[in-house]
Structure formats: structure tokens, C-alpha cells
Amino acid sequence: MEQFASVLTKGAQTTFEEQRERAILVGVDRPNQKWSLDSSLAELERLADTAGADTVAKTTQKLESPNPRTFVGTGKAEEIAQLARSYSADLVIFDDELTPSQQSNLEKTVDKSVKIIDRTALILDIFALHASSKEGRLQVRLAQNQYLYPRLRGMWAHLASNRMGGGVGSRFGEGESQLEVDRRMVRKRITSIKRELAHLADVRSLQREERYSSGMFRVALAGYTNAGKSSLINRLCDADVLSYDKLFATLDSTTRKFELPEGREITVTDTVGFIQKLPTTLVEAFKSTLDEITGAHLILHVIDASSSEREGQRDAVDETLEQIGAQSIPRIEVFNKCDLLSDEDISALKSRYPQAIAISAATGEGVEELVKRIAQAASAADTHMSVLIPYAKGALVAKAHERCHIVSETHEEQGTAITMFVPQSYVSAFQPYLTNDGTPQQPCPQ
Ligand SMILES: Nc1nc2c(ncn2[C@@H]2O[C@H](COP(=O)(O)OP(=O)(O)O)[C@@H](O)[C@H]2O)c(=O)[nH]1
Ligand SMILES: [Mg+2]
Structure with a gap:
């Protein structure tokens, strides 16, 4: 498992530094889309760039709803294959998530050397590139494996045709032998990553509780x-x-x-x-x-x-x-x-x-x-309090300075008189020293 992670990261960095790939972007103009197609594709181009691919062409199609077989229409799919050939593209990136079968049908349309990926795979790829902490890497691997799971059949085809030779969209296929890629393995892997993440989440939540307290x-x-x-x-x-x-x-x-x-x-x-x-x-x-x-x-x-x-x-x-x-x-x-x-x-x-x-x-x-x-x-949520803190309780005065918003502070005979805004969690600590209206009085006996 750890070996898988290191191969993954090393592979990603090597590819990123050494060679940039040539990508064709595909967008579909559907009714009631929130983002204009142009801006969504512009963003996809930036994502591709971040992952290490240069956009060499973009193509779009107006559609009422996606084609269940190939996402775009059959004619468009042929056109994409042609475009990939004439631009010597390494990969085709769809701006929307493809179903596993759409992805595998599209793969059959284009030349064997061309990878078909979608926006989600691209984002996962960038996350794989940029994850640095242990938790970050595990989170990415969990998402990758969840993405991979329903697509395993396609991945088998990929491996058989040697499509996953590296580069954008392939970071999570790298270093894996054909045997490893099987549903049971991925399921086991997901469970084990989740367990590791849960452990880290416990540690994190302990730290968080400390911080919160x-x-x-x-x-x-x-x-x-x-x-x-x-x-x-x-x-x-x-x-x-x-x-x-x-x-x-x-x-x-x-x-x-x-x-x-x-x-x-x-x-x-x-x-x-x-x-x-x-x-x-x-x-x-x-x-x-x-x-x-x-x-x-x-x-x-x-x-x-x-x-x-x-x-x-x-x-x-x-x-x-x-x-x-x-x-x-x-x-x-x-x-x-x-x-x-x-x-x-x-x-x-x-x-x-x-x-x-x-x-x-x-x-x-x-x-x-x-x-x-x-x-x-x-x-906004603080309580306005006036207190008189005996000099023997210096730590409380220090706490007031660290945690409260002090409006005024004077040194009286019996202690420090403070008027301040106190966060809810400290109100009870100052309660015993409360004075009526800001005028210093005898501190309440403890
Ligand atoms: N001109 C300008 N650039 C900014 C400003 N704040 C951030 N940037 C740039 O925007 C890019 C993204 O910033 P970053 O802090 O990494 O964004 P994040 O992804 O939200 O964390 C970087 O290139 C920053 O230098 C700003 O106030 N003015
Ligand atoms: Mg940031």
C-alpha cells in the first residue's frame, strides 16, 4: 500500500517536470447551465495546465441531454477522434463527469494512444500532485479509489492496451500490475484507507478539541x-x-x-x-x-x-x-x-x-x-462584565488580557477592576468577581 503511494507521487512529479502533454477539451452546451460554456472551458484549461497539459484544441456541442453511450453525439465522437489525430493529442478531457461506460465507449472511438478523462479525474490528478501531508495523500487516494471502483472494467482495457503509460489522468493507475486492479482489491483498499483516515481524524479531532477548549x-x-x-x-x-x-x-x-x-x-x-x-x-x-x-x-x-x-x-x-x-x-x-x-x-x-x-x-x-x-x-456573542479580581488571582487577570476584550482597567486597593467583553466560555470563571455596575466593590468571597 505504502509502496503504491510512493510510486504514485514519484510518478506524478516526474511526469509533471519532464514533459507536458497535449490535450483536447470537450464541452457540452446544455440548457440551464449556471456557467457559460466558455468560462467553464477556460477553467478546465487552467486545470489542465496545472496538471501539466497544454490545450491544443477545444470543441463543443449543443445538446439537450448527454448521449448515454458516448456523452456527445456519435458524429461528434468521430470528430473528436479525428481532431486528436490531427493535433497529435495525448488526451481528451471532458468538462463533465463521464459514466464508466461512456468513458470506455469513447476510448474505443479514439486511437489507442489517446487517453479519455473527465473533469473529476483531472481534479483528482491535481490533488495527487499537490497533496503533501499524510492525511492529504490518504484523502486523495480515497477519492481516487472511489472514482476508480466503478470504472475498473475500463481500466482493464486501459492496461491491456497500455494506455495508462503515464501523465495526466493516469497517476492512480501507475505502478499497478494488472492483477492488482480488481474490484475486491479496490474495496479492501478503500476500507483500509478509510480506517487510516479515521485514525488520523481521531488525532485531529483531539487536537481540535484542545484548541476548542x-x-x-x-x-x-x-x-x-x-x-x-x-x-x-x-x-x-x-x-x-x-x-x-x-x-x-x-x-x-x-x-x-x-x-x-x-x-x-x-x-x-x-x-x-x-x-x-x-x-x-x-x-x-x-x-x-x-x-x-x-x-x-x-x-x-x-x-x-x-x-x-x-x-x-x-x-x-x-x-x-x-x-x-x-x-x-x-x-x-x-x-x-x-x-x-x-x-x-x-x-x-x-x-x-x-x-x-x-x-x-x-x-x-x-x-x-x-x-x-x-x-x-x-x-458580538460576548457578555459585558465588570469585575474586581483580587491581586492573589493574577492568573485570572492574565486570562482576561489574553481572551477578553478589555474596555477599562484600574488598580484598586482590593484588586484589579476590569470592565470587559467576555466570551461565553469564560463567563463562569469571572462570575465570582462580578461587581454591580462597573464601580469597584468588595470581591465576592470564593
Ligand atoms: N493582485 C492580487 N493577487 C492576489 C491577491 N491575493 C492573492 N493573489 C494571487 O492570487 C493567486 C492565488 O492566491 P492563493 O492565496 O494561493 O489563493 P487560494 O487558492 O485561495 O489559497 C496567487 O498568485 C496570489 O499571488 C491580491 O490581493 N491581489
Ligand atoms: Mg490556498
Whole structure:
């Protein structure tokens, strides 16, 4: 099993660095699609590029519904085979998920050297390239094997015809002998990966509980891939999370502490990005990572304001947040990359989304305002308390400084008088020292 993983990663990197493949993209224009075909294909091209393939041609077809045999019509399938020949393409990528039988029928149409993959396989491929932590790699392998399972028959054909020679879409076929690829094996593999993941999830949830028990306010960054989530956590927390102009550069969640101007500490978590037509197998596989979002007190939905697909990306994220059960968590919409917008665009944005906030993680513009909004949200659920803490209880004063928003503090004869906003989890700790109305009184006897 481990051997499989190392072959997989090594293979992926070698291919990525050594040779780029030639891809033909296929999109279908169906009624009531949320994204325009052009923009969906443009995104597919970026995905292909990230995986290591250059797009040499694109072809589209208008269809009421997909053809059950070949997804596109029979004539179109022939045309694709011809295109692949004339462009010497290595692979054909469909923008929608193909059923296992559509995939295998299409494979019969094109030359033997040409791979047929779909958007899901491409995304899985990129995840395989970018997964770095043990959990990340296991999550990807789980999703890959779940994807592979119903397609095994096709994979046998693949192996027999030596199609899976490497490169884009083949990372999870590599290093496998024909014998290994069988349903029972894959089922066993899925069970064992799930077991390993469950173990890691236990460890993770223990760590999370520890973090949660500190009572610190938790902020999660969520958003479309490439919106600038990692750049924002880097800007806020001096973190060094990998950020680059590729789709799904970061798969693992990262948590950092951040000190609000009032002195209290909160945590900020960067999470894996979303994409339209996100494979459900990935949402399932990345559940424990996505739990970072559902466990947050506040979600910052980071949106690339400069993208022509801004609205579509925003909706896709909203949908996924709903899908993972995060719809009721308070949310601030953060329009990022405003340095790329004109002043008119920014004012139009602000009047259209008055609750949202416009920032640039690159220049830092608007970040101060964002921090204020986070502080407001952190204080919103707090209790306003005035206490008098005896000098013998210095640790409690320290806690007030770390965890609460202090409004005033004076040193009296009997102790430290503090007026502050206290998070719910600390109210009981300060309760014994409560004074009536902010005027210092005798501390309550313990
Ligand atoms: N111009 C500009 N580029 C940005 C800004 N924030 C992020 N980027 C770029 O957008 C790309 C994706 O950023 P990243 O933080 O990796 O996005 P993530 O996928 O949401 O984590 C990178 O090339 C960043 O340099 C910004 O405020 N302005
Ligand atoms: Mg990132």
C-alpha cells in the first residue's frame, strides 16, 4: 500500500517536470447551465495546465441531454477522434463527469494512444500532485479509489492496451500490475484507507478539541480555489502558507493564532478551495479538513473580485458551504484582489454588496477594516462584565488580557477592576468577581 503511494507521487512529479502533454477539451452546451460554456472551458484549461497539459484544441456541442453511450453525439465522437489525430493529442478531457461506460465507449472511438478523462479525474490528478501531508495523500487516494471502483472494467482495457503509460489522468493507475486492479482489491483498499483516515481524524479531532477548549474565537477562510485565502492568512498571521497562481495549490488546512488590536487572541484557519462541479467523492474524502469550516465561529468567504466569474464562483462556494452544513455560521464576504479593480468597480461592488468588505491581500488595503469586522463579530456573542479580581488571582487577570476584550482597567486597593467583553466560555470563571455596575466593590468571597 505504502509502496503504491510512493510510486504514485514519484510518478506524478516526474511526469509533471519532464514533459507536458497535449490535450483536447470537450464541452457540452446544455440548457440551464449556471456557467457559460466558455468560462467553464477556460477553467478546465487552467486545470489542465496545472496538471501539466497544454490545450491544443477545444470543441463543443449543443445538446439537450448527454448521449448515454458516448456523452456527445456519435458524429461528434468521430470528430473528436479525428481532431486528436490531427493535433497529435495525448488526451481528451471532458468538462463533465463521464459514466464508466461512456468513458470506455469513447476510448474505443479514439486511437489507442489517446487517453479519455473527465473533469473529476483531472481534479483528482491535481490533488495527487499537490497533496503533501499524510492525511492529504490518504484523502486523495480515497477519492481516487472511489472514482476508480466503478470504472475498473475500463481500466482493464486501459492496461491491456497500455494506455495508462503515464501523465495526466493516469497517476492512480501507475505502478499497478494488472492483477492488482480488481474490484475486491479496490474495496479492501478503500476500507483500509478509510480506517487510516479515521485514525488520523481521531488525532485531529483531539487536537481540535484542545484548541476548542481554549475558548478562542475561531475564524475559517473559505472560498473558491485561487481566491487568495492562503495569501490572506499569510498577510494576517505572518504565516508562510504556500500560495501561487495555480488551482488547488494548498490542500491541507493550516491554523494560526492572530491577535486582535484589543489584545485578545483568536485562531484563523486556511482551508482547501472549492470549485464548480466539485466531485462529491472529494467533498467526502476531505470531510475532516472541511470540519474546520463547520467548527468555526465565523467564516470569511474570500472571493476573487477580479475574476470574470466572480458571481458564479461565489454561488459555487455558497452551495458547497450548504452541502457541508455550514450555512448557519456567521459569514463575512471578503472581496479580495481589489488592487486589480478600478475605483468605479470597487464602488459598484460596495453598493451591490453593502455587507461585504473589499480588500487586497497583496497590498494590505482594507485588511485593517476586515480585522475590525472580525473583532466586532468576536465581541458580538460576548457578555459585558465588570469585575474586581483580587491581586492573589493574577492568573485570572492574565486570562482576561489574553481572551477578553478589555474596555477599562484600574488598580484598586482590593484588586484589579476590569470592565470587559467576555466570551461565553469564560463567563463562569469571572462570575465570582462580578461587581454591580462597573464601580469597584468588595470581591465576592470564593
Ligand atoms: N493582485 C492580487 N493577487 C492576489 C491577491 N491575493 C492573492 N493573489 C494571487 O492570487 C493567486 C492565488 O492566491 P492563493 O492565496 O494561493 O489563493 P487560494 O487558492 O485561495 O489559497 C496567487 O498568485 C496570489 O499571488 C491580491 O490581493 N491581489
Ligand atoms: Mg490556498
